[in-house]
Amino acid sequence: MKIIETAELCTKILNEINKHIIGKNETLRQVMLSFLADGNILFEDYPGLAKTMICRSFATAIGCDFKRIQFTPDLLPQDLTGSEVYNQKTNDFEFKSGPVFADIILADEINRATPKTQSALLEAMAEYQVTVGGVTYQLTGSGKPFLVVATQNPLELEGTFALPEAQIDRFLSKIKIGYPSKEAEQLILTHRIQRKKKTFDVLQITERKTFWEMQRTIETVHVSEEIKEYIVDIVQHTRELPQVKVGASPRGSLDLMALTRANAVLHKRDYVIPQDVKELAIIALAHRIILEIGSWLGGTSTDILIEKILNEIKAPRKE
Numbered sequence: 513m514k515i516i517e518t519a520e521l522c523t524k525i526l527n528e529i530n531k532h533i534i535g536k537n538e539t540l541r542q543v544m545l546s547f548l549a550d551g552n553i554l555f556e557d558y559p560g561l562a563k564t565m566i567c568r569s570f571a572t573a574i575g576c577d578f579k580r581i582q583f584t585p586d587l588l589p590q591d592l593t594g595s596e597v598y599n600q601k602t603n604d605f606e607f608k609s610g611p612v613f614a615d616i617i618l619a620d621e622i623n624r625a626t627p628k629t630q631s632a633l634l635e636a637m638a639e640y641q642v643t644v645g646g647v648t649y650q651l652t653g654s655g656k657p658f659l660v661v662a663t664q665n666p667l668e669l670e671g672t673f674a675l676p677e678a679q680i681d682r683f684l685s686k687i688k689i690g691y692p693s694k695e696a697e698q699l700i701l702t703h704r705i706q707r708k709k710k711t712f713d714v715l716q717i718t719e720r721k722t723f724w725e726m727q728r729t730i731e732t733v734h735v736s737e738e739i740k741e742y743i744v745d746i747v748q749h750t751r752e753l754p755q756v757k758v759g760a761s762p763r764g765s766l767d768l769m770a771l772t773r774a775n776a777v778l779h780k781r782d783y784v785i786p787q788d789v790k791e792l793a794i795i796a797l798a799h800r801i802i803l804e805i806g807s808w809l810g811g812t813s814t815d816i817l818i819e820k821i822l823n824e825i826k827a828p829r830k831e
Contacts, residue, residue, distance in 0.1 A: 513722075518729040519780045522548065525573045525717045532569060532712045533562055534703065535696025541778075542687050542795055543570060548777065549770040550727045551684020552637055552660040554799060559665060561689040567618045567661045572714040574723040576615035576657065583625040589632035593642040607644060612636050613651060615720060619662040623672045630679060633660070637682045655721040677758070677802065684767045685792075686799035733773040734783040738828035742789055743768055749821045750797060755807035756817070760800040768796040786827035794818045 522544055529540055543566060546553045555563045564580065571578035581592065594610035611617070612633070619633060636642055637660050640652045652658035662683070664675070692700065704710075718726070743765055751759030772788035798814040 513725045513729050515729055515732065515777050515782055516780050518548075518726045518777050521718055521722070521726060522778055525570070528573050528715050528717055529566070529569045532703075532714060533566055534700050535692045536562070536566075536689060539687060539689050540566065542685065545771055545774045545778065545792070546685045546687070547574070547657075547659060547723075548727060548774040549684060549730060549767075550657065550659070551767060551770060552662070552682060554680070554683040554686045555661065555663040555689065556665075556686060557663075557689045558691075561691070563661075563663045563689065564618060564620065566689075567616065569714045571616040573717045575716050575719045576659075576723065577720075578616050578618070579611040579614040580618040580620060581611050583619055583621050583623075583629070585624060585626060587625045587629050589629050590644070592629065592632050593636075593644055596645045605645070607647070607649070609649070610642075612642060613649075615657050615659065617658075617660045619660060621665060622662040623664040623675055625673065627673055627676070630673065630675065634676075634679045634682065636660070637679070655724050657720070657724050657727060681761055681763055681800055683799065684770065685795040687795055730770065730773040730777055732782060733776045735769060735773065736783070736828075739772070739784050739786065739789065740769070742786060742825070742828050743772075745825050746789070746793060746818075746821055747797065749825060750801055750817070753817060753821075755804055755812055756801055757804045758802040760797045764797050764800045768793060771796050790822055790827070793822060 526537075526540055526544055530537060533540060543553060547570060557563065568578055568580075581587075590610065592610050592612045594608050594613070596605040597608045598604075599606050622630065622633070632642070636651055636658075640658055641648050641650050643649075664672075703712075747760045747762075747765045747768070750756060750764075753759075768789065769784075771792040772784045775788045775792060776782070776784050794815050798818050801814040801817065803812060803814065
């Protein structure tokens, strides 16, 4: 698929979802970029900010299967992956797939599940497969995407299990939604009155296979040596700051590059420019950085550190 065609389809998808998700244009654009870059998303924000609605709306618009999994402390790995069930007719065990066998998975309140259950999802995110009874089952293939969107509530501290660094690193982006403005929230109420029902209907814009082909488009985007050096300089600098205990991994460099290529496609370009890197560095890298305890207690945030790095490192002039 050509870049211009992909960009136009992305615009149609965003326009359709923007009709229903009010006042969050930039957030929706970041989600679109992450999906186009074939990456998993971590939402960390307060309840009631339409995280589930955003995920479901994108799944409908791009023509993909959608499953929502509510993570709780008693959730077991087989509740995600499925299990072998005895069939009395065949006198044998057969595999019954779980909810993870869908195109787009919403792992709601992921940090409420135990590490054992989280590890089952980690295999799916890392290897695009699950293993049950010694047999491996693929979650993706030609024409079939597999994307995980996870949410965690920053307010909820009791009864939660922190996500391990290895799992956090598997998320291509971490996106914050934030509260809507006063005007946007009033418009949300107006739209609710006008449609006369709680739910809204999102039109399907593409087919599953078409979207999979759109994801392949970013592989045609050129990344110059100067841009690659700029990305690596930023990532390596996250490992050198005194406030940082653990910096971003090489996967952070790869994911930032993937996002910049997707951003180029949305702008109908076949090449990445420094501005692409600057726009997306925070959502691609901030969640991969672990601060020293003193820096964290002192109010320093990883977002602020990324901004500082972007100000200190000179961007290449060549585009």
